[in-house]
Amino acid sequence: TQLLEQSPQFLSIQEGENLTVYCNSSSVFSSLQWYRQEPGEGPVLLVTVVTGGEVKKLKRLTFQFGDARKDSSLHITAAQPGDTGLYLCAGADMEYGNKLVFGAGTILRVKS
Amino acid sequence: NAGVTQTPKFQVLKTGQSMTLQCAQDMNHEYMSWYRQDPGMGLRLIHYSVGAGITDQGEVPNGYNVSRSTTEDFPLRLLSAAPSQTSVYFCASSYSGQGHYGYTFGSGTRLTVV
Numbered sequence: 001t002q003l004l005e006q007s008p009q010f011l012s013i014q015e016g017e018n019l020t021v022y023c024n025s026s027s028v029f030s031s032l033q034w035y036r037q038e039p040g041e042g043p044v045l046l047v048t049v050v051t052g053g054e055v056k057k058l059k060r061l062t063f064q065f066g067d068a069r070k071d072s073s074l075h076i077t078a079a080q081p082g083d084t085g086l087y088l089c090a091g092a093d094m095e096y097g098n099k100l101v102f103g104a105g106t107i108l109r110v111k112s
Numbered sequence: 113n114a115g116v117t118q119t120p121k122f123q124v125l126k127t128g129q130s131m132t133l134q135c136a137q138d139m140n141h142e143y144m145s146w147y148r149q150d151p152g153m154g155l156r157l158i159h160y161s162v163g164a165g166i167t168d169q170g171e172v173p174n175g176y177n178v179s180r181s182t183t184e185d186f187p188l189r190l191l192s193a194a195p196s197q198t199s200v201y202f203c204a205s206s207y208s209g210q211g212h213y214g215y216t217f218g219s220g221t222r223l224t225v226v
Contacts, residue, residue: 004154009152030212031212033214040220041219041220042116042202042204042217042218042219042220043155043202043215043217044217045214045215045216048214050212088154088155090155090215092212097209098209098210098212099157099160099170099209100215102147102154102155102156103154104152104153104154105154
């Protein structure tokens with residue numbers, strides 16, 4: 001299985017600030033997903049990106065898949081306390097039957 | 113819309129005890145899987161199933177057994193619990209095991225082995 005590295009591991013910001021979370025690998029993924037997880041709950045799918053260079057927007061969240069399909073980013077504009085949670089990226093590993101491989105996650109805390 | 117239901121929510125076991133974590137989904141998903149989540153290590157795949165009667169090992173299968181007799185249910189059995197199995201366990205299902213399809217996760221079982 002391939003390693004997905006997320007950065008930063010932890011991010012604490014004030015309400016209204018912008019932020020970017022990164023997800024990187026040395027290998028190519030056929031698709032990449034982002035999940036958000038709140039304490040005591042399971043991850044919830046935010047988006048799936050499939051095409052290299054693809055950009056998807058979900059309200060204040062912008063997701064980008066790298067041209068080479070090895071990396072992705074999540075950008076949040078004007079963060080709100082409700083954005084607080086654990087953000088996980090997961091890549092469909094072509095050498096692993098396209099099953100999902102998860103990064104360790106980025107813990108985001110937005111203070112009001 | 114129940115989605116994926118996991119029971120129990122919390123469990124404390126003594127070393128050497130066995131137990132079964134239950135997982136049921138009502139979305140008619142063919143693919144089901146079990147992950148464990150440990151701090152700083154993300155979600156690691158334990159076992160998975162691409163349909164009733166078919167199971168296979170994931171990244172960390174040792175100490176766990178699974179079976180899939182129906183499309184809806186995918187129980188995870190701990191044969192002889194060890195402290196290293198203290199973790200949060202998540203069951204997930206999907207239309208297909210192919211990564212293009214989103215996974216639906218249960219709310220997890222927090223297991224402590226003492």
